[in-house]
Amino acid sequence: MDSYTVLYGVIGDPIRHSKSPVMLNRAFREAGINGAYAAFHVTPDKLGEAIAGIRALGFRGLNVTIPHKIEVMKHLDDIHPGAKAAGAVNTIVNEGGRLIGYNTDGIGYVRSLKEEAEPNLAGRRIVVLGAGGASRGILWALAQENPAKLMLANRTEEKARELAGAFASEFEIEPVAWSDLREACRGADVVINTTSVGMSPNADETPIDPTWLKPGAVASDLIYNPLKTKFVREAEAGGCRGHGGLGMFIYQGAYAFEYWTGQSAPVGVMREAVMASFN
């Protein structure tokens, strides 16, 4: 670091578990960029001051994580349409003093799905399990790929109907009752778990019976702790193609890096850095 080092960071509460500093500092080093990225523990009552600090110190970029992704929006100068649709911001770009909010979670997930499991989502039948915070941005990003059908099921069924209704003017999402999932999954090319079921320490749980998926279909999970969930493992045993959640984390960071620097992200070393920090 020297007097020209450009600053970046992530804010959240809690934050010390974050792998973003390890991943993005490795990316800056690999790309030969004089940047530094740190994690900042910001509590909700200090959010406005933190954003004012970013402006005053001239940070080029910031990632935003739980619990600030929605609340931060009111402190920004502009919000990208994808972040508006997702209803949350996880990446801020400082364009000469104007703070612009983006959401790279949904598009990061879809880039990971295409790179690692199913390159062509157009014309596919996709079932999304879960209608929580992560689901919204993923549904928007999936819809940009022109799937044949996008179906959404949630344990609390009203929430799935509400979310489908919120997107109704832009694209069609078919709400599916949880009790009808077996049939929906049998006809699906991709089934995505966006619920928290199967996450450590409850790693022996699955959101649905993995044998409902047809052989050759993609079983995808947002969870990356464990790296491969029981849902993905058992679907693979039945002939499905498995896809875990680590790629979503890597690619949401890759998009942030690309928005900040204008260079393509060194995804391979970013993944290596995260994997090494797990070990």
Ligand code: NAP
């Ligand atoms: P969230 O807003 O709390 O939503 C949780 C979802 O899980 C809701 O749809 C909820 O259904 C459902 N759910 C919880 N317990 C359930 C159960 N026993 N049976 C069926 N459904 C259940 O959480 P989120 O922020 O969307 O995150 C969801 C998951 O994605 C988490 O595991 C998180 O770690 C993961 N994630 C990964 C990444 C990544 O980079 N890979 C990024 C973001 C999130 P109800 O509405 O009925 O409660």
